Amino acid sequence: MKPEFEIIDYEPCYLPELLNISLPWLKEHDILEDADIEQLEHPERTLDSGGRIFLARAGEEIVGMMMLELFGDGTCEPFKFGVKKPWRNRGIGHALMDATLAAARELHQHTAVLTSHHSLAPALHIYESYGFQHKPHDHVAFQLSDISMELKL
Numbered sequence: 001m002k003p004e005f006e007i008i009d010y011e012p013c014y015l016p017e018l019l020n021i022s023l024p025w026l027k028e029h030d031i032l033e034d035a036d037i038e039q040l041e042h043p044e045r046t047l048d049s050g051g052r053i054f055l056a057r058a059g060e061e062i063v064g065m066m067m068l069e070l071f072g073d074g075t076c077e078p079f080k081f082g083v084k085k086p087w088r089n090r091g092i093g094h095a096l097m098d099a100t101l102a103a104a105r106e107l108h109q110h111t112a113v114l115t116s117h118h119s120l121a122p123a124l125h126i127y128e129s130y131g132f133q134h135k136p137h138d139h140v141a142f143q144l145s146d147i148s149m150e151l152k153l
Contacts, residue, residue: 005063005092007099010043010053017055017062018043021082029119031145039080043067050107051076054099056083056092063087066096068103076109081123093126101130105153112153115145127151 010018018040026032039046043053046069056064064083070076078100083092104112115137116124127149137148 004090005056005058005087005095007095008055008057010047010055010065014055014062015041015043018053018065018080021062021065021084022080024085025082025120029117031117031119036080039067052100052103052107054096054103056087056096058087064092064096066100068100070107070109074108074110076104076107076112077114078104078112079114081126088122093122097126097130101151101153110153112151114149116147116149117145118147 022036022040023032026036046053046067049072050070052068054066054068055062064087065080066078066082067080068076068078078097081093081096083096101112112132113135114127114132116127118124124147130151132149132151135148135150137146
């Protein structure tokens with residue numbers, strides 16, 4: 001039986017999908033910031049620094065995403081983790097996280113850090129299920145985030 005979805009690497013033709021996936025949940029939770037738009041409109045910045053962007057594709061539709069940024073010191077950040085509402089609870093989030101963490105390890109990263117918001121309970125549950133631990137938060141990049149987590153790879 002053919003899987004319902006597959007995880008693929010980002011290509012520039014999918015640029016509009018980055019916004020289509022992320023903007024609805026950012027707006028729904030009232031946590032959209034200018035920095036979010038900047039990241040989503042310029043994915044080449046993540047890629048140019050050695051990072052990766054993974055997409056979940058069901059047929060011809062892009063239904064989920066996760067970006068991976070490298071900081072150059074063995075620390076990376078999985079971010080912009082989202083799955084379109086009709087596609088949630090089908091294992092897509094776990095498949096995206098699996099691909100992202102595997103890539104981080106292949107890229108010789110030793111620590112994954114992330115920031116999030118308390119209202120994003122499904123994402124937080126996935127992070128915790130992978131062993132991410134809550135850490136003090138410094139609000140450096142996103143003023144509206146209120147959670148910081150870390151995972152030793």
